[in-house]
Amino acid sequence: MKKNYKTKKWQLYAAIGVASAVVIGAGAILFFRQPSQSTVIDETPKIVIAKEGTVASSVLLSGTVTAKNEQYVYFDASKGDLEDILVSVGDKVSEGQALVKYSSAEAQATYDAASRAVAKADRHINELNQARKEALSTPAPQSPSAQSPVKDNAESPAAPVAPVAGNSVASIDAQIGDARDARADAVAQLNKAQTQLNATTVLSTLEGTVVEVNRNVSKSPTGTNQVMVHVVSNENLQVKGELSEYNLANLSVGQEVTFTSKVYQDKSWTGKLTYISNYPKSSAEAASTTPGGNTGSKYPYTIDITSEIGELKQGFTVSIEVKNKSKAILVPITSVVMENDKNYVWVLDEQKKAKKVEVGLGNADAENQEITSGLKNGVKVISNPTSSLEEGKEVKADEETN
Numbered sequence: 001m002k003k004n005y006k007t008k009k010w011q012l013y014a015a016i017g018v019a020s021a022v023v024i025g026a027g028a029i030l031f032f033r034q035p036s037q038s039t040v041i042d043e044t045p046k047i048v049i050a051k052e053g054t055v056a057s058s059v060l061l062s063g064t065v066t067a068k069n070e071q072y073v074y075f076d077a078s079k080g081d082l083e084d085i086l087v088s089v090g091d092k093v094s095e096g097q098a099l100v101k102y103s104s105a106e107a108q109a110t111y112d113a114a115s116r117a118v119a120k121a122d123r124h125i126n127e128l129n130q131a132r133k134e135a136l137s138t139p140a141p142q143s144p145s146a147q148s149p150v151k152d153n154a155e156s157p158a159a160p161v162a163p164v165a166g167n168s169v170a171s172i173d174a175q176i177g178d179a180r181d182a183r184a185d186a187v188a189q190l191n192k193a194q195t196q197l198n199a200t201t202v203l204s205t206l207e208g209t210v211v212e213v214n215r216n217v218s219k220s221p222t223g224t225n226q227v228m229v230h231v232v233s234n235e236n237l238q239v240k241g242e243l244s245e246y247n248l249a250n251l252s253v254g255q256e257v258t259f260t261s262k263v264y265q266d267k268s269w270t271g272k273l274t275y276i277s278n279y280p281k282s283s284a285e286a287a288s289t290t291p292g293g294n295t296g297s298k299y300p301y302t303i304d305i306t307s308e309i310g311e312l313k314q315g316f317t318v319s320i321e322v323k324n325k326s327k328a329i330l331v332p333i334t335s336v337v338m339e340n341d342k343n344y345v346w347v348l349d350e351q352k353k354a355k356k357v358e359v360g361l362g363n364a365d366a367e368n369q370e371i372t373s374g375l376k377n378g379v380k381v382i383s384n385p386t387s388s389l390e391e392g393k394e395v396k397a398d399e400e401t402n
Helices: 002-033 105-137 164-199 245-250
Strands: 046-049 051-053 058-067 070-074 082-085 098-102 201-203 208-213 227-233 237-244 256-261 268-276 298-305 317-323 328-332 336-339 342-348 354-358 360-364 368-373 380-382
Touching (some): 058 298, 098 227, 105 164, 237 245
Antiparallel strands (some): 046 380, 051 328, 058 317, 256 317, 342 380
């Protein structure tokens, strides 16, 4: 029994010894494989040529497919009582087709009264014109002095000759002027009544499909925003959504986009950014917050679809990729150095001497940096600037191909 115990004890010691040797050996290997602190780092400057190109950057958005042209018909109590809605959901309508009809009894009565007023004014003007014509054709009566010879009597004063017909025509002309003014007022009332009568029938402003009908409208003052009919265009679609303030700097009107839908994952469509609002969606939603902090203001945008609509339908949620296709001068991202909040790039002049140039920066990807100012196409740039570089000092460098 003791012999077995001693044997197991030696086996345990042997195992511990082997394990210790393995650990020590591995540590030694790792120690000797570490680079020496005195290893010389290759600081030979490498030269690349600044060239025009595009960084591999894109912005991802989400949006909803909507109708580019649509019409909402709201209940309007000022037009009278609702008489009938003349369409149903799914109906195809043409431009100018009647959609909604209000009760037109009151508007019709107003129109009829205005029409009679115009007709009455016309009759009055015609009567006055006839009277004027008769007055012109009737000879003026002569005065007594014109009918008897004039006597040489100083005591008999000459009676003035009164142009009776002339006075009658002048009076009629004045009445005709007043009658024409009255007719103009009557015509204005008739036009107003015609507009009100026309308004009792609401017409479609576009060719499309009826997607919503609501016949249960309220006449209360709070019911003024009730939609009775909603018509959308059959062909023209667009994408609308909201983008974060952090994307504004990378997006602009006119940029081309590609988007997809989860409904048809194997298909894609193209479009163009046509609108980006200068203002947040609303003051209340300008800076929505989450447990992680402020997500920033949201700005509405619109994309016009430039490809065939195909299977795309209104209401689809789509994922949008806005690719950066603007070209700029590109340099390796490693060539840019910052000093005192300014960005610089080291270049070689014609004498192969180092020169530090202040530059403006644009977008960047994992390899390249856009230069917006300070460099021209074709300039030789040091891609790995080091602290040993000095202004005006000749540089011996290896030229890279890029």
